[in-house]
Amino acid sequence: MPRGSKDKYTAEQKRKAEHIEESYEDRGTPKGEAEARAWATVNKQSGGGEKGGGSGKATTASAKAQAKSDSGKRAAQTRSGHDRNSKSSLESQSKSSLMTEARSRDISGRSKMTKAELIKALRTK
Known part of the structure; x- marks a missing residue:
């Protein structure tokens, strides 16, 4: 039986695990092992539950373009x-x-x- 809370997983990950678990059960795998295999598969594919991180600021395409341009200008200044x-x-x-x-x-x-x-x-x- 899998350990730990599944609260940090997204709805998509939970649906995927449920689908995989049902598939294993249809092939005759016991419920506990099917559930464990399903969550192991989800973890392997997506790296586990929701990942926090980042600065919390959304970066827009124009901000990325401006940063790239600024970087290029700084590089050109050092070369010149x-x-x-x-x-x-x-x-x-x-x-x-x-x-x-x-x-x-x-x-x-x-x-x-x-x-x-x-x-x-x-x-x-």
Whole structure:
């Protein structure tokens, strides 16, 4: 027999458990075991009773869109701190990023260059 109160379950979960229980009983499973299996199935499918949580504030689609836009603007501000070819910009990039940039500018010998050599080559070309 299942333990605990079922008060925290939604009406849909209760109906689903009842339906599953009836199905087990129709196949000859004893009532107690059918009920236990039904609630185990409901718990597995939906994670148990109603879940509390969240801030209690409903987030509208426009609020989400505004938050996404604000996030993008903040990210763009951090990227636009210096010119792409400035000394600090090139030195802050990874070697693979510098290699990609050198490939796009068709700098020959790039595959054998060190990071410092890549930076120097990118500054001159």
